[in-house]
Amino acid sequence: MTSAVSEPKLDWTDRVLELDVGPVAHGGHCVARHEGRVVFVRHALPGERVLAVVVEDGGGGFCRADAVAVREAAPGRVPAPCVWARAGGCGGCDFQHADPALQRELKAAVLAEQLRRLAGIERAVEVEELPGGALGWRHxxxxxxxxxxxxxxxxxxxxxxxxxxxxxxxxxxxxxxxxxxxxxxxxxxxxxxxxxxxxxxxxxPAVQRAAGREWLLSPGVFWQVHPALPDALASVVAEWADAPAGGAAWDLYGGVGLFAAVLAGQVGPDGEVVVVESSARAVADGRAALADLQQVGWHVGRVERVLPELDGRPDVVVADPPRRGLGRELVDALCDRGPDRVVHVACDPAALARDLALFTAGGYRLAELRAFDAFPMTHHFESVALLTRG
Known part of the structure; x- marks a missing residue:
């Protein structure tokens, strides 16, 4: 009895393909198809025809490629301002070949697609420009x-x-x-x-300012890379949190207390703001910066561990989780506590959409959504969602 001969593994690595480029996808690339396979193409734009070299192929239904020549350019293509923003170059910037206005349109398309596909939410979105332009922003x-x-x-x-x-x-x-x-x-x-x-x-230590306050941050303690983003986010939190005087607010993944400072002003000296943050250095810096706000209490530890130990029902929760999002366990726990509002800050649109689907299942609805182009030239952006009960 003869054994079956296995098919050789498909590998297009280093193969040059002529591609008609389709829509933008989450991750800084566009989608094309060739001989029945999906090709994720960097340095291209939707609607272009390009020559692309395959740089990574695992042998499955897709491979990755870099555009190396443009046969038919799309409107909005511009020369990249950096020589490393090219095939085989730096991994930091994805969209230097696109006009900044087009970059924001591409990001908005990604957010809308993630909301539709992962959360069943049909919503027109805009990615807003921040002050300072597309260059020189990364502090x-x-x-x-x-x-x-x-x-x-x-x-x-x-x-x-x-x-x-x-x-x-x-x-x-x-x-x-x-x-x-x-x-x-x-x-x-x-x-x-x-x-x-x-x-x-x-x-x-580095001095940072936002929301009318100043922080002295230890090396390695997190602060947003775009200098205009902290104030932009603090402004949205101030508008949407609407914590009542004398009420209770939770600031999860609270860092050095940027949002806690805003919430403390809303609940006043008779209210309570609870900050949960896993970095002890961030909490130490936050305590020092907000020492005048006695209504702010701090918990050092992972949110998953600390949350069950918190007493009572908050009026509002502000959550700024890492890129992976909140996830089912935390969303379910927050829904069980029943805050009137949840302000969800997210740096990944797919994680945000997954969390929104979980909140919807838990009895909340998406009331407001804003997004900011806090990372020009890259595929990243920041989103803020307001969830309300009922």
Missing amino acids: RVRLAVDEHGQPGLRAHRSHDVLPIVDCPIAPAGALPPVLERRFAPGGEVEVVVDAHGVVHAGGG
Whole structure:
């Protein structure tokens, strides 16, 4: 009896394909099809015809490719301002070849598609521009360090460190002096430009301001990378949370207390704001910054662990979870507590849509939605959703 001969594994790696590019997809690429397979194409735009080289192929129903030549360009295509924003280049920027207005349209299309597909929500969305333009906005950059101690940025989906001399989405003049230095091989260096314009590379407390307050942040403590985003988010939280005087509010994944400061002003000295944050350093910095707000209480620990220990029913919950979102366990727990409103801040549209579907099943509805282009030139953006009961 002869054994069956297995089919050779399909592998298009390094193959050059001529593709008609379809819609944008979540993740910084567009969707094309070739010989019955899906091809995720970077550096292309919907409606274009491109030549693309396959850079990754697992042998299944899809592969990944980089556009290397444009046969028919789409309206809104522009020259990339950085030489590393190309096939085989940096993994940080996905849309430098698109006009900033078109970038926001692409992101809005992704958000609408994720809401429709994962949450069954049909909603027209807009991704709003933040002040400052598409370049020079990134005030926090994490550099990788190669085996020789040279800092740089990683290539797309790779551990290779590119020998850049600057980055156009970082503030002018911030990175070159750091890139000329040498650091411990194989490590990382976080470069922060603070509210005074001071550049911190791997150490020293940084001053940040938002919502009319000031924080002195320890190295590594989270703060938004776009300088206009904290105030934008704080403004939305202030409008939508509407915490009653003397009421109770929870700030989950609260960081250094940006939203807690807003909520404390609403509940007043007779109310209560509970902050839950897993980073002890962030809580220490937050306690110091909000020391005058005695109605703010702090809990250090994972939200999943701390939430069951919290007493009572909050009037409003503000949640700013990591990229994976809240998930079923936490959404179910929040629905059981029954706050009047939940303000959900999200940096991933798919995770947000999944959470919204869970909240809908738990008796909440999507009342408001806004999105901000807090990461120009990349596929990332920030969304805020208001959920109300009934």
